[in-house]
Amino acid sequence: MTGKKQNDMETKKLTRVDYIFRPDNTCLDTLKKSLRRDRDEIILELIDSGLKGRGGAGFLTGLKWKLAKEAAGDVKYVICNADEGEPGTFKDREILDRVPRRVFTGMALCGYVIGSKEGFLYLRAEYKFLAPKLMSIMAEMNQEFKKLGLDFTLNIRYGSGAYVCGEETALIDSMEGRRGEPRNKPPFPVTEGYLNKPTVVNNVETFVNCTIIMGIGAEEYKRFGTDSSRGFKLFSVSGDCSKEGIYELELGMLLSDFVEEFGDGDTKAVQVGGASGFCVPRKKFNQTIIGFEGIPTGGSMKIFNSSRSMYHVLHNYLEFFEEESCGQCTPCRVGCQQLLKGIEAVKSKQRSSSYLDELVKLAKVMKVASKCGLGQSVGNAFVSIVDNFREEIIY
Amino acid sequence: MANTEMLVKELADKYGRNRESLLPILQELIDERRYVNDETMINVARELDLSAAEVYGTASFYSFIETEEVGKYVIRLCKTIVCDMKGKENVLQAIENTLKIKVGQTTADKKFTLKTTNCLGWCHKGPAMLINDEVYTELTPGKAIDIIESYINK
Ligand SMILES: Cc1cc2nc3c(=O)[nH]c(=O)nc-3n(C[C@H](O)[C@H](O)[C@H](O)COP(=O)(O)O)c2cc1C
Ligand code: SF4
Ligand code: FES
Numbered sequence: 368m369t370g371k372k373q374n375d376m377e378t379k380k381l382t383r384v385d386y387i388f389r390p391d392n393t394c395l396d397t398l399k400k401s402l403r404r405d406r407d408e409i410i411l412e413l414i415d416s417g418l419k420g421r422g423g424a425g426f427l428t429g430l431k432w433k434l435a436k437e438a439a440g441d442v443k444y445v446i447c448n449a450d451e452g453e454p455g456t457f458k459d460r461e462i463l464d465r466v467p468r469r470v471f472t473g474m475a476l477c478g479y480v481i482g483s484k485e486g487f488l489y490l491r492a493e494y495k496f497l498a499p500k501l502m503s504i505m506a507e508m509n510q511e512f513k514k515l516g517l518d519f520t521l522n523i524r525y526g527s528g529a530y531v532c533g534e535e536t537a538l539i540d541s542m543e544g545r546r547g548e549p550r551n552k553p554p555f556p557v558t559e560g561y562l563n564k565p566t567v568v569n570n571v572e573t574f575v576n577c578t579i580i581m582g583i584g585a586e587e588y589k590r591f592g593t594d595s596s597r598g599f600k601l602f603s604v605s606g607d608c609s610k611e612g613i614y615e616l617e618l619g620m621l622l623s624d625f626v627e628e629f630g631d632g633d634t635k636a637v638q639v640g641g642a643s644g645f646c647v648p649r650k651k652f653n654q655t656i657i658g659f660e661g662i663p664t665g666g667s668m669k670i671f672n673s674s675r676s677m678y679h680v681l682h683n684y685l686e687f688f689e690e691e692s693c694g695q696c697t698p699c700r701v702g703c704q705q706l707l708k709g710i711e712a713v714k715s716k717q718r719s720s721s722y723l724d725e726l727v728k729l730a731k732v733m734k735v736a737s738k739c740g741l742g743q744s745v746g747n748a749f750v751s752i753v754d755n756f757r758e759e760i761i762y
Numbered sequence: 763m764a765n766t767e768m769l770v771k772e773l774a775d776k777y778g779r780n781r782e783s784l785l786p787i788l789q790e791l792i793d794e795r796r797y798v799n800d801e802t803m804i805n806v807a808r809e810l811d812l813s814a815a816e817v818y819g820t821a822s823f824y825s826f827i828e829t830e831e832v833g834k835y836v837i838r839l840c841k842t843i844v845c846d847m848k849g850k851e852n853v854l855q856a857i858e859n860t861l862k863i864k865v866g867q868t869t870a871d872k873k874f875t876l877k878t879t880n881c882l883g884w885c886h887k888g889p890a891m892l893i894n895d896e897v898y899t900e901l902t903p904g905k906a907i908d909i910i911e912s913y914i915n916k
Contacts, residue, residue: 457883457885528827530880544784545820606844611886669885
């Protein structure tokens with residue numbers, strides 16, 4: 368069961384680290400050093416580091432790069448996913464604002480390793496205010512790449528207000544000038560991505576971690592985190608919280624330690640991983656590990672205290688999903704509408720409380736029958752909130 | 763409007779005439795004109811050799827690509843959970859009262875359109891809103907009214 372701590376599972380104390388936001392002016396030296404290394408050796412080091420994607424799905428980054436490197440074709444692409452739309456997540460914005468060179472260095476590294484000459488930053492429209500600065504740094508970096516003899520050019524593309532475009536195949540559709548409708552996988556982007564060419568899509572923070580690993584080495588990096596969740600990660604902390612903001616923490620901590628540090632003393636529940644993540648009630652804080660062995664998160668941590676109605680929270684999430692569903696497949700399109708109508712009907716007593724069990728079944732069907740991660744994860748929040756706060760949904 | 767045709771041509775020269783150029787062209791049209799009407803979309807379709815339905819189908823998918831007339835300033839107030847918890851409803855009412863419009867409407871002078879949107883990535887500083895590309899955070903009803911008034915006077 369997700370979120371349960373196994374007895375023998377390794378955990379870490381809540382520990383602040385400081386790698387991601389260090390000044391990014393030494394990144395080019397890291398790149399220069401790496402360009403002298405063998406490509407396969409870099410891949411092996413990334414795999415050895417245990418780094419998993421920071422966008423949510425948690426695929427082993429080194430393996431992704433390896434697959435793209437081995438994919439047939441002369442033209443390949445690198446895409447940095449800066450669509451950051453998961454409610455409660457705001458760390459990629461901060462990275463791009465404060466240490467963009469660390470991101471672009473990671474993209475260039477990827478270009479070198481997989482043999483790609485072109486990289487794109489896909490920036491959500493909501494972050495367009497960052498564009499002038501990012502473009503001027505890109506231009507500067509493109510010159511530097513040339514000087515280093517690296518044939519790689521960075522470009523920027525924009526989203527236009529669609530959460531689903533953060534899903535990698537929808538993102539690619541969007542870059543190709545289409546509706547952002549997720550595709551069936553396989554084929555995966557590493558073999559057929561942008562313009563049907565092998566493409567690596569990684570999250571902003573993932574590229575940053577690649578640059579860091581190249582700088583400090585996998586050995587040092589592996590000192591952080593647990594077997595299943597190596598390294599450190601940024602957490603976007605918001606809600607009923609004593610100090611909202613962005614924190615860089617070692618992976619593998621217990622949710623109870625997190626709540627002690629960030630809660631307001633009256634924490635009733637934490638939504639881990641955004642609207643598509645899981646709601647953990649107080650009684651499970653000390654059995655829940657934040658990481659791939661427990662509840663993984665792209666960084667969104669929303670804290671609710673006892674003044675909050677979990678019905679209201681769930682209602683807000685369902686409205687979000689109903690609006691953001693691309694509508695392409697029936698389980699998700701109709702499912703989101705029915706879940707929303709369903710809890711309204713239970714609340715207003717038009718339906719009996721046992722109807723909630725029907726809705727939970729529907730949410731579970733959506734998990735297996737939906738085409739992409741959006742529809743598949745609506746049930747995460749739905750089931751975890753209904754299971755743990757049933758009375759609040761009914762009364 | 764002949765100058766729409768010219769603008770579309772210019773943008774196609776700038777971004778290219780491939781399918782991948784469609785979104786960058788529509789996005790810059792939005793920057794220039796705030797919305798793309800049927801005529802503009804037909805122009806884009808002609809220029810990129812696509813069907814008008816393809817262009818409309820793509821444009822209408824994206825919430826930031828307006829296909830109906832909007833005001834010079836599009837206000838997008840975040841309505842997702844954290845901003846909601848922090849008082850977005852009162853901010854919304856203050857804006858509605860100041861502009862005398864409801865969500866989804868445009869003022870008679872075509873200066874403002876009021877919309878709500880999903881998480882803007884500023885939850886720790888919510889409530890948050892965008893006015894065109896500009897971000898405003900830690901809103902209170904009073905602060906929101908001041909901001910709107912500064913735009914009224916622009
Ligand atoms: C609905 C949906 C939205 C997503 N949004 C994002 C996003 O905003 N940023 C992101 O990096 N990944 C997002 N993802 C995950 C991507 O599909 C993809 O797994 C990720 O970009 C891969 O990069 P990583 O391995 O570095 O995490 C989303 C997935 C889904 C299903
Ligand atoms: S699950 Fe939802 S968002 Fe994903 S493809 Fe189906 S309808 Fe679209
Ligand atoms: S919930 Fe409003 S900015 Fe995130």
